[in-house]
Amino acid sequence: MQKIAILYDLSQAVMSTFDLDEVLNRALSIMRDYFQMPNAAIFLIDANTRELYLRAGFGRPQSEGEVRQPISEGIVGAAARAKRPVYVRDVTKDARYIMRLSNTRSEVAIPLMVRDEVVGVVDFQSDSPEFFDNETIDLLALFSTQASQGLENARLYSLEQRRARQLEAINAIARQTTAVVDLDELLEKVCRLILERFAVDHVAVLLVQEGQLQVRAHLGKLTASVEKGDLLAPGLGIAARAIELGKTVLENDVTNDTGYLPGFEETLSEMCVPLIFYGEKLGCLALESARRHAFEASDIQPLEAVADICAAAIQNARHFEKTQQLAYLDGLTGIFNRRFFELRIAEELERANRYGSSMSVIMMDIDHFKKLNDEFGHLLGDEVLRQASQVFTQHLRKGDVVCRYGGEEFALLLPQTNGENALEVAEKLRRAVEAWHFPGVPRKVTISAGVADSPTFGKVRDEIVAAADSALYQAKQAGRNCVFTAGRSKQAPA
DSSP, rough: OHHHHHHHHHHHHHOOOOHHHHHHHOOOOOHHHHHHSSSSSEEETTTEEEEEEEEESSOOOOOOOOOEEESHHHHHHHHHHHHHHHEEEGGGOOOTOSSTTOOOOEEEEEEOOOOOOOOEEEEEEETTTTTHHHHHHHHHHHHHHHHHHHHHHHHHHHHHHHHHHHHHHHHHHHHHTTTOOHHHHHHHHHHHHHHHHHSSSSEEEEEEEEEEEEEEEEESSSSSSOOTTTOOOOOOOOHHHHHHHHHHHEEEEEGOOTTTTOBBTOOOOEEEEEEEETTTTEEEEEEEEEETTOOOOHHHHHHHHHHHHHHHHHHHHHHHHHHHHHHHHHHTTSSSHHHHHHHHHHHHHHHHHTTTTOOEEEEEEEETHHHHHHHHHHHHHHHHHHHHHHHHHHOOOOOOOOEEETTEEEEEEEEEEHHHHHHHHHHHHHHHHHHHHOOTTOOOEEEEEEEETTTTTTTSSSHHHHHHHHHHHHHHHSEEEEEEEOOOOOOOOO
């Protein structure tokens, strides 16, 4: 009757819920009440590492923390390998015993079986030698059979729920990323959606940039030692390995990976999924967790589906970006056109006004360009425009902007530059053009320039451009091949 009562209570307890932790806790509660056990523990098998890890228990010290052991070790491991109960009457005489509870004298470990597969082990320990008799072990074995079925039901239910959530996440990411064409906005959205939908602590998007991986976006709660725009050392880290192999790399304990290149201080588990679009390796998704063994093999497929969606969205954004750039480029010279100038001057003036900084405009044109065209032909005139554009580009800072304003006239934007410094830049460009040898042109080609800065000559576009234009007109009136600054009656010193 006792067997029937135990099995009935157990079946009612473990079959009435699909929550794994609740199943385990109910099973442990019945063990404690029926068998008067001083302690009990349920170990489950990690399918990825083939390790046994402590999932639930009672009567064990709180300081024990995370317990993991290879399936090849200990009495618990012996029960898992043998697929049958292992009883040690006196652990001090058994070399397999792993001492975790200092007063243990006897131990019995009973495998949890689903069909012919071991999914875990129930472990009981006592401070008395030969504590367990055959009848108790038989009852515990019957108990484990019922508990195993409850565990399997909970696992299957959890798996289905997880798959449903992952499918919903994939659909949500697909819906919300396909319409985003700005690359930076897209990557931030990808990070946020993955954080919301998957059990990760931090997400980073790394893109291939001139043979190296560059951090283009990251989001999460871990402390980052990398910033947006940082380049990772070539060939190092899990991310680089994923790119090289062209497949997902999963490391559930990065402290065991000597090649790991930490970018997020608290990372203990990392999964890197390559972003591949029609065979082109664009980069990878780096998913970080502050827990060891945070990822499961079943996570790989849905995250690879997410990576495929992201790769297509990234490529679309890049194509849009290139198309947009072409709309802002001058077809003859390859530098920016007037449309881009109008866009950028508004941005730079807003930034300068917000932070109280300077911004300068230089208006320039090629002296006697119409005469040059009439003498040598339009083809040679076009070549002069192209080469003059190259001279300007070569002598400017990376953040400066040179645009073809129209015809032979050019407009330059110099962020965070006052009028005096802009005057020096304009004079440097004038001298560079004057010294340049333009093939096919038997005489010198020169330029005239006018300089104005904000806030000295205004805080809006029309005021600054009008002031620079006025200075350019003064330079022409003064005989050309010179530079004037707005509001001054003299040219820059040669």
